[in-house]
Amino acid sequence: MGNCCSVQCSFENFLLRGWDFIVGHANYVCKLKQTLPTLSAALQELRALRNDVQREVDVADQRLLKPFERVQLWLSTADTMITEAENLVSHGPQQMNNLCLGGCISENCLSSYKFGKRVAEMLQEISDHKSKGAFEKVAEDQPAASVVVRPLEQPVALESTIQKVWSCIEDKDVGIIGLYGLGGVGKTTLLTQINNKFGTTGNDFKVVIWALVSKDYDVGKIQDRIGENIGFLESWKNKSVDQKAVDIYGILSNKRFVVLLDDLWERMDLNQVGIPKPSQENGSKLIFTTRYLEVCGEMVARKKIKVECLEPWELFQDKVGDETLNSHPDIPNLAKQVAERCGGLPLSLITIGRAMACKTTLGEWKHAIEMLKRCALPKMENEGLNYVKNQMLKHGKE
Ligand SMILES: Nc1ncnc2c1ncn2[C@@H]1O[C@H](COP(=O)(O)OP(=O)(O)OP(=O)(O)O)[C@@H](O)[C@H]1O
């Protein structure tokens, strides 16, 4: 009796499952008339959302921001889904043709069932994927560009000037700072120290950019230097000056930046290069060096800091070296006179100091003083300085 009952139950189960299958089958097939147009509409929406996200990723790419991996994965899944949904939609008319008896029976039952089922699943998948595609941000800002530390010999007696400049940098009212002074007085050295200090001292600047300007500068080349600092690709350099300016502006106006321009000989048009004007709002800074106070005025520098000549002895002594200075008791005194005649210009002190580093006779030192009396060393450019140096090196050899 028990056996008979269980056989009956299994048979009923079998019938029920069979019925479910037939109903499910009929459902998928019957609903094709509605699900197919719904799929077309869902496909269109997914395509539009995909295009929007892709456009945002393209903009991020142009700004050198790295798209999130989850966004890239979403895009590639969307692409696969779009292809499959297009395929289903394109087969829709043919599948509809197979239907008869009010659209509930198909001439090819199995194929229609599979098709209808896939359409229903696809609708669900597209709906799920669309809900995952509402990204607030598609890319993260690139990590703060670390400062490119520039090589520098340990400077002498520069600390107080560095502090002066640094306190201007910390002053939020000061956006543009001009460092001016004689040729060879140490402006580039000072600016280099400032650049390197950004790498070691806590600050919230996102990018520190160094560009050498010099006489008769080429705007495109300055932009290339800035582009390298920001991280633009090599091929970016082929763009026009105008386009580069737009790109540089686009990046820098979204970051708290420091631009260090070395050796300005005239006013530089910041707009032409693409450098946004530092302001209290953006908190950015522009620091430049020049030989001329007038250039500080033309650049509308909020602070103008004069780079002064050094106390000559420390640097000169360092370059000549103790061995030579101690080689005769009268040499230190003569050496001090030579150092004084260098006028506190590091460039002169270094050049002449190195030339005298191997001079150990009083005659050589006296000759040096005589030579320096005859020329106006502090006003000399490199060529003149090299001539004096060579004369000193030659002494005693002829
Ligand atoms: N404080 C210092 N201590 C040691 N060396 C220094 C110091 N200042 C400058 N020098 C050295 O003096 C030389 C000239 O300095 P720098 O190039 O900085 O001068 P500058 O003012 O930028 O000159 P220019 O106007 O020609 O650009 C460099 O060799 C530099 O290393």
Ligand SMILES: [Mg+2]
């Ligand atoms: Mg310089």
